[in-house]
Amino acid sequence: MELGFLKPLFDRPGPWASVYIDTSWASEDAAQQWHLRRRAVAGQLIDAGADAYTCEALMRRLAEEPVSGTPPGRALFAAGAEVVLDLPLAAAPYIGEASWSTLPHTAPLAGLRDDQPPCLVAFIDHVGADLELWDALRQEPAGRAEGTPWRGHRTVPEDRHEWHYRNRVENTWKQNAEIIADEINRTWPECGAGLLVLAGDARERKVVRERLPQQIRAVTVETEHGSRSSAGRADGHLDEAVAGIREEHARKRLRDALDHFRAGRGRGGEHRPGSVEAGPGEAAEGVPAVLDALRSHQVATLLLAQIAPDAGRDVWIGPGADQVGVQRGDVQAMGVPKPERARADDALMRSAAAGDAEVMLVPDGMAGPSGGLGAVLRWTT
Structure with missing residues (x-):
């Protein structure tokens, strides 16, 4: 999140x-x-x-x-x-x-909160696409792409003009696919989505996907449910499919973050194929270590366990997000004359927000940081 x-x-x-x-x-x-x-x-x-x-x-x-x-x-x-x-x-x-x-x-x-990324859904046909932004609470329009309609019929008599006709149709569709991909690429940075779902005919999905930039293709998933038509929009399986795609993406991101964390704290041996590896020292565990990393804005991902014994312990804070320490004297040394007590998890959330970090919840039953508080770091000293 x-x-x-x-x-x-x-x-x-x-x-x-x-x-x-x-x-x-x-x-x-x-x-x-x-x-x-x-x-x-x-x-x-x-x-x-x-x-x-x-x-x-x-x-x-x-x-x-x-x-x-x-x-x-x-x-x-x-x-x-x-x-x-x-x-x-x-x-x-x-x-x-x-x-x-x-x-x-x-x-x-x-x-x-919904910790799964918002999802940009593209309803594609041979002429264009309608884009919608989906999350757990809403589905709202996000853009539209319109290309050139095909002329004539999809099937023509087998005469000497057939090849030229089919070639014109193919070129028209490729141009339309380019227009759709350009609109997706234009919309992507603005909408805040973390996933792209392509709905429509399999051939049309494939041609559009091939024209997307690599950074968007890497988070693109196709679904056989839904299409640009009214009936396709009403496909009852589409909601379920998109929800499943978002859930699986969130699970994978959490698994990768935990793999990175375990390797970074020097307890490797739990990597999965394709997961991101880290070297020892690229993780922080426990309140003192995580606070140190947050003060220097090293934290990329803050890990909070669903059951975290250390979450409610007291820390000391000043008015600034980086003014936080385990001991009262630590914060006084930062120039704060009268530090105040605060919950550790809330102080970590404040510092993480100031440092543009994200937070992930580690569900009960999944091995996470000791005491329930940890972090994956951007860099180490």
């Missing part, structure tokens, strides 16, 4: 109210349940010492929740009587949680 969307939270001082709440309306008494959830959130915040103005701002925002079309959950972060960030969640929190703390409690987002 990329962390750039969290940066607005770290541009202002706390304390922060952080709320994770189930927004589902599946039961018959959903309205009553929603009222009770909001009351529970208010009670938790008041008990934790949150100021009345910030609580009121949160309650007003939650009261605006629509009764249909909502995501499974929401995460809200408020400070100074203002809701600074309101995020839809791809999964509902198991238990509604509200906290009042020095830093916003962002660590749970690693397991509740």
Whole structure:
């Protein structure tokens, strides 16, 4: 999960109210349940010492929740009587949680946000393509490519003009495929997708794929489901296919990151064919080592285990994202006269966002860093 969307939270001082709440309306008494959830959130915040103005701002925002079309959950972060960030969640929190703390409690987002990359889906036919951006919560138009329609019929009498006709048709299609590939290439940097899925006739998919730049071809997958026609758009198997493609891509990225981490901490021998290898020292494990790497902006990927004993331990922080240490004196030495306590996982998330790192959740049952906190490094000293 990329962390750039969290940066607005770290541009202002706390304390922060952080709320994770189930927004589902599946039961018959959903309205009553929603009222009770909001009351529970208010009670938790008041008990934790949150100021009345910030609580009121949160309650007003939650009261605006629509009764249909909502995501499974929401995460809200408020400070100074203002809701600074309101995020839809791809999964509902198991238990509604509200906290009042020095830093916003962002660590749970690693397991509740959609950590699979947005996907650019191209619906292709022999004339052009429609592009859509898909993620767990939405499907929205992202572009359109239109080429030259074919003239005549696909089958012609077998006479001396047939070869010339077929050649013109083939050239027209190749030109259209070039137009489609150019539009995909133009759209790609802007849309933020991590995957490209090509839907349509197998021959048309192949010709377009061959014309894509290598960096896009490397993350391109074809599916036999769906097409540009109305019936093809309504293919019920397409949603399932795209979801499966995104899930497999996310699993592979996590496996590669963990392979890199294990090799980097000097415990090799677990590489899979095709995985990225690292040399010893290209990983950090445990709170002190990860904090050191984050302060120097070495971290490429922050690893948080689903069950992390070290996640809730105290560290000391200053107002700057790089002002963080295990001991109070460490942060005082950075010029901070009055360091404050914070959860280790939230401090790591703040520093990772400032350093443009990503975060990956290591599911329970998968071998990850000791204590639940680790990192794959960009470079070593």
